[in-house]
Amino acid sequence: MSLTPERAAELRELCRKFRIDVLKAIHGIQSGHPGGSLSVCEILTLLYQERMNIDGKNPDDPDRDRLVLCKGHAAPMLYKNLIEKGFLPADSMDTLRRIDSLLQGHPSIHTPGVEMSTGPLGIGLSAAQGMAMGLKLSGSSARVYAILGDGELNEGTAWEAVMSAPKFKLSNLTAVVDYNRVQLDGTTDEIMPLGDLPAKWAAFNWNVIECDGHSLEELSEAFDAAEAYKEGPSVIIAHTVKGRGVSFMEGKAAWHGKAIPDEDLAAALKELEV
Amino acid sequence: MAKAIREVYGTVLAELGEKNSDIVVLDADLSGSTKSAIFGKAHPERFFNMGIAEANMVATASGLATTGKIPFVNTFTAFLSTLGLLAIRAQICYGNLNVKLGGAYCGTSAAFDGSSHHATEDIAIMRSLPNMTVLAPSDAESTRWVTQFAVEHQGPVYLRLSRDVYPDLYAPGTKFECGRGAIVREGSDVTVIACGLLVHKAIEAAEILAERGISVRVVDMYSIKPIDSELILKCAQETGAIVCAEEHNIYGGLGGAVSEVLAWGGASAVTEFVGIQDTFTESGPYSQLLKKYGLDAQGVIAGIEKVLARKK
Numbered sequence: 001m002s003l004t005p006e007r008a009a010e011l012r013e014l015c016r017k018f019r020i021d022v023l024k025a026i027h028g029i030q031s032g033h034p035g036g037s038l039s040v041c042e043i044l045t046l047l048y049q050e051r052m053n054i055d056g057k058n059p060d061d062p063d064r065d066r067l068v069l070c071k072g073h074a075a076p077m078l079y080k081n082l083i084e085k086g087f088l089p090a091d092s093m094d095t096l097r098r099i100d101s102l103l104q105g106h107p108s109i110h111t112p113g114v115e116m117s118t119g120p121l122g123i124g125l126s127a128a129q130g131m132a133m134g135l136k137l138s139g140s141s142a143r144v145y146a147i148l149g150d151g152e153l154n155e156g157t158a159w160e161a162v163m164s165a166p167k168f169k170l171s172n173l174t175a176v177v178d179y180n181r182v183q184l185d186g187t188t189d190e191i192m193p194l195g196d197l198p199a200k201w202a203a204f205n206w207n208v209i210e211c212d213g214h215s216l217e218e219l220s221e222a223f224d225a226a227e228a229y230k231e232g233p234s235v236i237i238a239h240t241v242k243g244r245g246v247s248f249m250e251g252k253a254a255w256h257g258k259a260i261p262d263e264d265l266a267a268a269l270k271e272l273e274v
Numbered sequence: 275m276a277k278a279i280r281e282v283y284g285t286v287l288a289e290l291g292e293k294n295s296d297i298v299v300l301d302a303d304l305s306g307s308t309k310s311a312i313f314g315k316a317h318p319e320r321f322f323n324m325g326i327a328e329a330n331m332v333a334t335a336s337g338l339a340t341t342g343k344i345p346f347v348n349t350f351t352a353f354l355s356t357l358g359l360l361a362i363r364a365q366i367c368y369g370n371l372n373v374k375l376g377g378a379y380c381g382t383s384a385a386f387d388g389s390s391h392h393a394t395e396d397i398a399i400m401r402s403l404p405n406m407t408v409l410a411p412s413d414a415e416s417t418r419w420v421t422q423f424a425v426e427h428q429g430p431v432y433l434r435l436s437r438d439v440y441p442d443l444y445a446p447g448t449k450f451e452c453g454r455g456a457i458v459r460e461g462s463d464v465t466v467i468a469c470g471l472l473v474h475k476a477i478e479a480a481e482i483l484a485e486r487g488i489s490v491r492v493v494d495m496y497s498i499k500p501i502d503s504e505l506i507l508k509c510a511q512e513t514g515a516i517v518c519a520e521e522h523n524i525y526g527g528l529g530g531a532v533s534e535v536l537a538w539g540g541a542s543a544v545t546e547f548v549g550i551q552d553t554f555t556e557s558g559p560y561s562q563l564l565k566k567y568g569l570d571a572q573g574v575i576a577g578i579e580k581v582l583a584r585k586k
């Protein structure tokens with residue numbers, strides 16, 4: 001499923017618009033997580049808009065592909081993708097984090113298109129594993145994607161799932177690590193060094209693929225390789241930049257969960273709208 | 275004056291660390307939010323950022339306690355009282371280990387983050403554990419005291435701490451006591467027994483109802499376990515009606531604790547419960563959440579009206 005240059009250009013343009021709308025929504029409610037939403041943009045957009053077999057009109061199709069946003073705080077970027085696919089009303093972004101909203105601060109299973117409630121880090125991959133086990137048992141060819149943060153890999157449960165998924169030979173499961181090297185209080189090196197991350201996953205018998213997590217072409221090839229691997233689960237270690245697309249947010253833990261002041265929104269939009 | 279409870283906690287903890295070198299502080303990648311970073315800055319050699327690994331953090335504190343240290347563990351209590359629970363029960367409470375649990379962002383004070391980050395069952399969880407002491411401060415001065423008490427007390431202590439700003443209630447130097455509550459407003463028709471934020475909402479409600487000729491007593495039950503049975507039974511007898519008010523599920527929390535005392539004491543007071551009505555919450559601005567879930571002065575007034583209608 002190679003990505004044509006025309007399609008890649010369309011998706012890149014979509015990513016630019018998603019970044020703008022996500023920042024506007026987070027600014028509008030003065031609450032949310034800009035850094036991790038921006039870093040996961042290409043990963044989610046490629047999966048939702050290009051690769052996953054899903055249909056906003058038929059959200060309960062038993063053979064649909066599934067995605068668990070384990071790093072649930074990036075919810076706004078998930079919502080933009082679900083809106084684009086017709087799962088949610090176009091104007092719902094205005095209700096983000098507000099009372100009585102479909103768009104909860106963290107993904108809720110009660111929201112159309114959201115496959116699993118997340119927010120508490122560390123338990124999303126296990127839930128994705130359960131989906132992969134169930135689909136395999138049912139003989140479905142559907143695929144399951146689990147999108148993890150690198151800070152999230154501090155959690156022991158994440159590694160319990162890393163240990164168990166190869167045991168069950170879940171070749172229908174692909175994990176993606178949004179490897180932006182920044183968590184909440186600081187960088188991963190400062191807070192909890194991850195060491196040789198690809199080697200760690202490989203030691204647990206995962207098929208490890210590394211790529212630039214902002215290159216739609218590289219991501220596309222990585223997902224092809226994951227799909228082609230039939231012995232067990234694959235993980236894509238996607239090298240990303242937290243806050244990607246807005247120079248003053250890039251690589252800064254301070255922008256993990258910060259309300260965006262008016263002047264910073266204006267400066268960010270200026271960078272993104274060129 | 276009004277102060278952010280988390281700021282007071284972090285500042286007091288850093289001050290106490292100055293005097294007591296056994297105090298060690300752990301956090302799970304939320305030190306900027308819980309304000310344990312204030313301690314971390316003052317005493318970097320006794321501060322451990324354990325990463326996003328709550329179970330690891332709490333069990334590590336168990337081990338630290340056996341070496342004579344006084345560990346304070348900190349994270350959002352939505353995660354502390356769930357992910358941390360195995361070690362809290364099987365190691366800390368079972369062994370009566372000297373670990374202090376700083377439960378940040380209690381109730382719905384993590385407002386916009388939504389249900390997954392709200393802690394509305396933590397009192398029930400912590401209160402059900404043998405050897406645990408459960409304290410819920412309602413202003414800066416009581417926050418100062420619970421933190422200091424946690425250092426002095428031998429054994430596990432759970433501190434229910436808000437992200438929010440609470441108005442001052444107590445004068446500096448006020449004497450608090452574990453196992454005691456405080457009457458913060460006198461009244462004779464009904465007693466509201468509250469903790470944390472709801473103490474302030476109850477006082478507001480009492481002021482509004484005073485204009486309507488209803489005399490409301492307000493008790494700040496900052497010590498939830500052990501609880502002030504004597505005071506509860508006295509209020510039941512003197513006012514004949516009790517409203518329990520808390521930023522927590524109506525089941526198992528302060529209301530549960532007060533009801534147990536009323537039942538054991540054979541009190542005949544009618545009782546109502548202001549709290550989250552056994553539902554999950556949602557995202558939103560804090561004040562709107564409090565209104566929607568009946569945790570504002572109007573919510574307390576509704577509880578008082580209900581109980582007075584039942585009072586003979």
Ligand SMILES: Cc1ncc(C[n+]2csc(CCOP(=O)(O)OP(=O)(O)O)c2C)c(N)n1
Pocket residue numbers: 035036037039071073119120121122148149150151152153178180182183184242302303304326328353357
């Ligand atoms: C169990 C749990 N502990 C703590 C948190 C608070 N928290 C939210 S995001 C975050 C940092 C996440 O870092 P990372 O996984 O690297 O995400 P990213 O940098 O991609 O945004 C923390 C500590 C949480 N949501 N869940």
